[in-house]
Amino acid sequence: MQKNNLNSICIVGGGTAGWMAASLLSSALQGSQIKITVIESPDIATIGVGESTVPSIMDFLRTCQINLKEFAEATSATFKLGIRFDDWLEPGAQFFHPFGRVGQDVNGFEFYQLWLKNVIDGKATRWLDHSPCAIMAENQRFMLRPPPQQNWVLNSYSHALHLDAILAARYLRELSQKRGIERIEATVDKVVVDERQFIRSLELNSGTTVTSDFFIDCTGFKGLLIEGALNIGYEDWTHYLPCNRAVAVQTENTSGLHPFTVATAREAGWTWKIPLQHRTGNGYVFSSQYCTDEQATDTLLKAVNGKLLNEPRIIPFTTGRRKKIWHNNCLALGLASGFLEPLESTAIHLVHKTLVHFVRHFPDQDFESHTEQAFNQKINIDYQEIRDFIILHYCISGRDDTEFWRWCKTMPVPDSLREKICLFRERGQIEHIPGQFFTIDSWCSILEGMKVRPKKYHPLVDAFDEQYMVTLMQESAHNVRDTVMKMPSHSDYIQQYCAVKKS
Template identity: 40%
Template sequence: MQNTIKKVVVLGGGTAGWLSAALLQKIIGPSISIELVESEDIGIVGVGEATIPPIRHVNQVLGIPEHEFLKQTKATAKLAIRFEGWLREGESYYHTFGAPGKSMAFCHFHHFWQRARSLGHNSDLWSYDLNYLAAEAGKFAPINSKDSIIELPFAYHFDAALYARYLRSISEQLGVTRTEGIVEQVQTHEDGSIQSLQLKDGKVIEGDFFIDCSGFRALLIQQKLGVGYDDWSHLLPCDSAIAVPSERHEKTAPFTRSIARPAGWQWRIPLQHRNGNGHVFCSRYMSEDEATHTLMSNLDTQPIGEPRTVKFTTGRRRKQWHKNVVAVGLSSGFLEPLESTSIHLIQSAITRLAQYFPHDGVKSAAVAEYNQQSETEYLQIRDFLILHYIANERKGMRFWDDIRELQVPSSLTHKMALFEQTGKLDREGNDLFLESSWLQVLLGQGVEPKDYHPIANGMSKEQLIQMLESIQKVKQEPIAKLPTHDDYINGMCAR
């Protein structure tokens, strides 16, 4: 294999393939050519319709205007996820993209809130969170302010199939070549690296570097290179998802709903033209027929398609970069969409590849660093997802009773113990989830701190209450000025 990387081949379309092609072509530029191989005969999973705020950076890099993005993908805004029944039936909490309160010196806002609670001041943490207040009011518009206290971080819900189609048009405008075909054989060099793909029609696609976006099949990274898979189903036992679209709501909420069910959970995602619905469950506790019935009997609106099932094994490839192949998307691993991380993992994989792009040949140090960062990212997200499950009080339900007793990773038990004993949260390295995210889910799942930082004792009770009430007032002020979510979306799409 020649050292200089001039030709990159992307195997597979969908969001993973076309986002990889578009970003890589945009970032690396004319020094490489990119050819994407896909087949219309091979369907895409395409159930991921909710995202997290870094998706906005992708759009900015690709030069996508927001109004155009909203129109092309039938997108809506997302301020948060509302978790319903995860701690106990009938109770709910939000994990928002915002942060409660305001930035404080040397310790987080929640320590002051915790001290006030210990003094008998019973205020809800989320009443200090602008994202929560806007979500509950059904209001949304971007807020441009230099004052972090009134920031309104957001992401999107969108139609994954429309998004992939839109990314294809952008990629082709950037110079990416598309080839239709199904891979019949993969040729390798003497060192085991990939040389070319032979299609069923006999065409041979050669490349210097390959991006495997072939989904769960993992045609290159696993079937050909055999890197192995770390199975995490003993920690996150859900192994199936059933998805079905339904008619849109009269009003589109600016948040995702995640509703606990007897053997898993159900998502509800509002789009401009329909709702996305799905039921993630563990087949050891519920049959596919039962899971389908649970989903179909709990739709808010009439179904407009047939339910379809996706089987999965939670985990990750042991090497996401091996030889001259990088796996992106489902070929690299799978974490259930509880926190809408699927599309983000595509984005982070390809931006990481751009950082370590082997323009002068594959170097072992770059491969090792890429794989280490990928593994850390997956582990951190995995721990965050486990937290939602193990801290539950849904007693008397076999799935939830069993999952409470799981032997969880020491990294998570330490984080939980530190918070319970001291109220302290430390963000590890480049953890995708900030302290405010961990705080909301810990409190929402009933994990309460027994202490707070002594800095919070630096003011009198009266001064503390006055400060908290002042913050609440500041957070409330923008709500009246914001348009409804639907008014904002309709206005942008009319541009």
């Protein structure tokens, strides 16, 4: 059997995506003898505002053999148990999207179905009373999950990180270089493409020419390789998600470190608040059709607390993705592959997921088209799932107090999402495909938070004894609260476990 393995991979662009790729590939390709090079331009600034993550960040750290405590200290991280949504249903209303499980399934029935029957029977606890992460967040509690135990509560929660994206990229760069990744500090002047539409080489402003078997494009929105050289095209999703700009600013911390992101609905979009150990990240994601840059900046500055640490920065974007994320010998990663607004903090997750799919479909120099096609199908499904979940937040909102929110009332909804909502409204069920990121509990949390209540529950749930159901709900809620209240506070845990060392 003839081997035709890759000998080299060139990552173009540093930043979070570039150094995540270098870190993961340096672990995954260990022993393969494949040379990995990163070309990082000193003249091109990174976006650096992707500071909120989802629990898959823990999988990334494990794959890269990175010590969590060390990484948290280096990136000024705090822990994240979910997202609190303020004013989305209506001004003054609040709900929470927790990570981890909500309740326990019984005899093959989803917990939501059992809970829903109790609601209809008028004997309900709150949905979130059964979520360890929600009760931890409400009470500002946190501890890393211990090894598997009999207590289901301790086995059911998960967490992500809030982190400084610039510090994270710096940490991953140092780690990658220690592992033998070559870093070239230069700017790409020209991308040379051969007659087959494969990238042959890169001409740098230093006068050097770099050749490689495979290239990973981490050049941000412009997509220097995937779009600039290969003209792959972009699938624009602005008709589904009209927010196309963000303004971001950093402030001093003024209060405790809450273990969740806050997303607050505003006149023409929403603002974020992300607490780090040394500062708070703030931003306003908005639609330029309903709001000017000046109005957005004014809204954000009125909403923040604490002294400003930098000038507000406008970031334009177009929601969507490349028509192909892997084409020939080029993979687009991070902002070069596409952009979904950061409402559910999925940017870093998509970088990780893209790399996981890439390693599973890793090519040799034959570059079989079916391998590339299988990869693109997988990552396209991931993008579509996240797109639909983000649209959900807008299309079921009860707000109609501004032109933007009135547009959301009648906004176009993909068939894939419409079918999901219809099934839920009928009988509280969510069709879930194995491998999807957002769980049934996540969908139920958003829909329940927005007061979308099904007409009925699964008919076979009536077979359960009524008193058993009431007792089950009461014990479930009691076990969650009892376990959570024994945990330390989030701030105390950070101080003991991963406080940033004073320089």
